[in-house]
Structures are given as structure tokens and as C-alpha cells.
Amino acid sequence: MATRLSDTDRIEGFSDAVFAIAITLLVLDLSVPQPGRFAAGLLEEWPSYLAYLTAFVTIAGVWVHHHSVFTRVSRAEPAIVILNLFVLLGVSLVPWPTRLIGASLRDGELADQSASLVVFAVPSVILALAWFTLSRALVRRPHLLAEVADTDYMRRNARRTLLTIIPTVLATGLAFFAPLAALAVYLLIAAYFLATSARQSAH
Amino acid sequence: MATRLSDTDRIEGFSDAVFAIAITLLVLDLSVPQPGRFAAGLLEEWPSYLAYLTAFVTIAGVWVHHHSVFTRVSRAEPAIVILNLFVLLGVSLVPWPTRLIGASLRDGELADQSASLVVFAVPSVILALAWFTLSRALVRRPHLLAEVADTDYMRRNARRTLLTIIPTVLATGLAFFAPLAALAVYLLIAAYFLATSARQSAH
Amino acid sequence: MATRLSDTDRIEGFSDAVFAIAITLLVLDLSVPQPGRFAAGLLEEWPSYLAYLTAFVTIAGVWVHHHSVFTRVSRAEPAIVILNLFVLLGVSLVPWPTRLIGASLRDGELADQSASLVVFAVPSVILALAWFTLSRALVRRPHLLAEVADTDYMRRNARRTLLTIIPTVLATGLAFFAPLAALAVYLLIAAYFLATSARQSAH
């Protein structure tokens, strides 16, 4: 008997809610300057706006990609439910390094900023591994997929998502001597992932 | 093949969740007075209640307008998904200047209050530009619209939403010498946008 | 043409999201004691647990009542959308006095506690007025109701919700000399409203 939990609609609804909350909670990471110097303080905070934008695009990309994947899944099994929870774990962590980056660029030293940017890679690596294992699990379970051709999509998707680890780790290296450059690279990776996921979902 | 991501239902569900979270997070911007003078402190905080109400009406207006637009869209494409994310970016930023206004009216100087009210215009300008480009993108893609007549609606909507920038920028000028008056003007703009969007959605 | 915005489903979905967020944000109002005396500090905090429970039951009651009302509404109009936003304004404010009560019972004087408990009545009064005007607006618009008999329900509901102002204002008087007793009365009012709304929704 197919249960309602197995409905991918329910998994997608819950996941969408987590994505929406995580993307909206980012605003709590934008800080309030010292009284008496709001104008100057707000301008100096520009790196935390870049961190906000990077986190926003990262979560938006996961949302678009999630639909691109689950539109090809017609039924679920316990393993899929559990692996999807790993995706949600990765997304729900994103506001945390965003807050670290803001705090370290405001008050911290270079070492603090590097540490924050390395932490920013943690959700991305969790997400890459979660997508990889989820896609591979779906390759091994063709009976859960909407169409036969979707096995090819999942095989390519496993490879594609695993490969995102490479630029992420390279940016992590950059974080040790040029934190803002590393942040800019994260933004480019996230924007590229968003754009390719949006294109994929249309075919 | 129409994918599930392309379903505007899914875009609307995710957008509604972001609107609901942003509008409810505003309550975190209402502060707790110093012990020993709650009654006086709470009364002195009235400008931050005005900021709360203005932000509430702003987000409510976007919610109503979003349905007015998407009720006329029957299918989506990657460009529409991306442009809708710009709308969400604008909405999810609203709680931040609301917090700035509360803090600057409590502890800050005139310059701090002016800066906060200028920042309040940022989400409004992002929203105006996002609605404009989204409406224009839909004018150029009549195959995504529910009815032929909706192209006229989108053309008018592009103009109407772009025009909201004018009173917003005028209020920004007012913010430099009369911050509370600027806040009152923002509230009027938001209330007018909410009322006209509610009327539009009924036809 | 009936637009999708006019669908009460969409109004209910957005409202439910606001209710769910407001009820879950209450947890942020529970505080962390001073290091070195967690056990004692946590026990002394019991009045803020009572405030949490009261706020939880208040929002839960609005959720149940909202469905009891909207299950009888088959179509919406701009006025209904706007009046429903007043309900949401009332609900989204609830976490704020809850935080005030916790803070004033922890560090404040009797006057602070009284002020906080008077503020707790504000969302309740907003909600009573919002339900009253929404119910009256539906009495005047029988074409929006699912059945003819629902006009009677709305007429009774307008009276019933307006009457909740009486015990709320009485509890406000009690807040000036016995804040905790006032909080207990609020809890009883909220529990009674929840119970009667749950019963109503079943008929």
C-alpha cells in the first residue's frame, strides 16, 4: 500500500517550507550599527550584504534543483526520505556561517574571517554529498522514477552535484589569504548552480 | 514536457511561505524596554509600532499583488523563476530596515534615523524593479499567460509598479529632515498599493 | 471571473503559515539563565512558561477558529482579504507581549509586569475586532457563503467574538495588582475560546 508519506508531494511541501524559512531567516544576520554612525556603519557592512546575497542564491539554487530532481520521482521509500533530510540539514545550516562571516568582517581578524569562510563551505559540502547519495539511491531504484529516461538524469546529476565540491574546496583555500575573494567565488558557484538547475528543470 | 517546477502553483506556494515568514518575523523587531520603566518605555516606542505597521502593510501588499499577477500566469520558464526570486529577495529584506528604524528612533540621532529610512526604500526599489522586469518578461512571453487579454494587464502592471519608485524616492528625500513624516508616507504608499492590488485581483 | 486570490484556500494557506510561524517563534521568548545557576534559574522562570502556554493556546485557538469561519466561506472579495489581514496582524503580534511578560517577571517591578500584561491584551482586542468586522462583512455578503444557514453562524460569531473583549478587559484590570492572576485568566479565556471553536468546527 502506498502511504501518504511516500507521496513526494508531502516531501516537497515540507522541504519547500524549510527552504523558505532558511532563506528568510538570513535577514536576522544583517546587523544594526552603533548609534551615532548609522550611515557610515551601514556602508562599511557591505561584505555582510555580499554574504547575505551569496547565502540567498545558494538556498534558491537548492530549491530550484530540488524540484528538478523530485519532478522525476513519482514514489518515495524510507531511504529517500532519510537522504532528503540530509539535504534539509545542509540548507538549514546556511544562515549560521552567514552570521559568522558578518561578525568576523565587522569585528574580527583575518584568521576569524578565514575560519568563517571555511565554515561557509560546510553546508555546501553536506549538500553535495546529500545530492550525490540521493541521486545514486534513485539510480538504484528505477521503480521510484517517473520515466525510464530519468535514470540517466539521476546518473548525470550524481556526477554533477559531486563535482561542485571541487570549486568549493578551491574557494576554501582562497579563504586563508583573501576572504572576500573566496566569498565572491562562492557567489559565482551558487549562481552557476542556480542557473543550470533552472535550465535543467525546463526540459 | 511541462515540469512540476514550471507549475506556478509551486512558485506561489514557496513565495507565500516566504511572505508569511517575513511578515511574522517583523515581531522580533519590537523591543523590550529597560526594567523599571516598561510603561513609559512602551509608550515612547510608538514610532517603532508605526515602522512595524508600515512593514506589515508593505509585505501584505506584495502578497496580494503576487496573486494578482500569478493568477494570470499558467506556466513558468526559468527566467520567470529567477525574476520571482528577485521579488522574494526584496520581501525578505523588509524586516531589516524595520529593525534599523526602531533602533535609530530609540537611541540614535537624526542622521541615524535618516539613514534607516533611506534603507527602508531599498526593498521597495528592489520590489519595483523586480515586478517591472517580471511583468515585461511576461509581456514578451504571451504563451505563458492564461488569456490573451493578460498581456495588457502585464503591460499596465509593468508601468504601474515602476511608477511606485517615484513616491518612494520622494519619501527618501523627506527622510533627511523629517524621518517620521517619511515613515508615514511609506505607510500611505504601501496602503495604496495594497488597496489597488486587492481591487485588481477581483477583476 | 473568479481569480485565484479570491480562493479561500489561498487565504487559508497563507494564514495557516502565519499561525504556524507565530506559534513556533514563541520559543525564542524562553530565556537562558545565568551560568552557575541554571537549575535554580530555570525553576524561577515558571511564570514565563505560563506566558508561553497562554500564547500557544491563544494562537492555537485562532487557528481552529479561522477554519471554523473559512470552512463556511466559498469565495472572497477584496474586503474579506483585507479584514483577514487584520486577523493576521493580531496573531503575529502575540510573541511580543509574551517576551515582555517573561522579561518583566524576571527583572522588572510590579509596574513593569502590569504594563506587560496590559500589552498582552492588545493582540486579543485586535483579534476580537478583526473577527467581529470580518463576520459582519460576511453577514452582509451572503453570496460569499457556502450555505444560506451560514449567515446565522456569522451573525452569532460576530457577537461571540466581540464578547471576548469583556473578560479580556477585566483581566487587564486585574493586571495592575496581581499580574500572575491576570495571566491565568488570559489562559482560561484562550482555552475556553479554543474549546468552543473546536466544537463549533465539528457541526
Place this chain on the structure above:
Amino acid sequence: MATRLSDTDRIEGFSDAVFAIAITLLVLDLSVPQPGRFAAGLLEEWPSYLAYLTAFVTIAGVWVHHHSVFTRVSRAEPAIVILNLFVLLGVSLVPWPTRLIGASLRDGELADQSASLVVFAVPSVILALAWFTLSRALVRRPHLLAEVADTDYMRRNARRTLLTIIPTVLATGLAFFAPLAALAVYLLIAAYFLATSARQSAH
């Protein structure tokens, strides 16, 4: 007349939103280290990451279990709505002890850590009692269940959920001399509950 409130879909939608918000709010409990020692500070915070993971798995388990239960319920009654609110009360409390554990492991003494871990058991005990009474209420109301055989499921589920109190209380005892070991036991209980609920939902 079956009302829309009685629809279990609406109960599930509201509950899912509460679960999604609670699980995403956990990220606010992850702290920002002192400037000048981010790298060291972030490594020392590992017990709060364990607390985060434990809370995440706890809420995820309730989400999966909730569907496993409600997929067998075809109609609701006021008592079911109220008892489901107790489940939501338990879930919405989880972020609070998670914050306590992080704070006490950072700055507190052994007694503070023990107190925090005892508080972590409170939502679990509320959840166990809520599931038990909800399942028993459904055993006594077979007309609400989708199939006759579901009465057996609810009877077993009442026993199973009540039994989770035993390991939880044992871990509470452990909290008084080995807080981190108690946290690890909570994680194992939550992971076991998640795994068994996921398996149950598939049959």
C-alpha cells in the same frame, strides 16, 4: 457535515509548517565565537553541534512519525485536533533546551549542563504522552480511521510511543554525571525513532 477543519490534510499542513519552522529555527542556537579566536572557538563548540544534530533528528523523527499516524486517519474530531496541538507543543519547545545545552557547555558548570539535559527530556516526554493519548483516542474512534486494521496499528503505536519514555528517563539520570553521554543517548533514541517510523510508514 464534515468540515474542512476536520480534514486531516489541513491538520497535516499546519503541523508540517510547525515542524519545518522548529527544525530551521535550531540554527539560531549555533553561536558566534569571540573575535580573535574564531577557529579555536568554533572547534570548542562541537558539543553544541551534537545538540543541534540531536534536535534535528528528534524533530525529523516526529515529522516522519506524524505522517505514519495521519496517513491512517481519514477524518478528525475536536479531540484529535486538540491532542495534535499537544504534539505541536512538544515539537515547538525543542529549540529551547538545544539553546540551553549550547550555552551551558560553553560557559556553564556541570550542574548547568545537567539541568539543560534534563530540560531536553521535557519535549520528548510531552511528545511521548501526546502520541500515546492521540493513538489511544484513535483506538476508541475506529470510525475516524482509514481501515479496520489501523486500530491494531494505533494500539501498537500507543504502546511503542509510551515506551520511549523509559530510555529518555534513563538518559536523564546519566545527565547528572556525564552530560555529553546523555546527549549521545538522546541522539541514539531519536535516530532509532526516526528509522523505525520511516520503516513503519512504508507498510
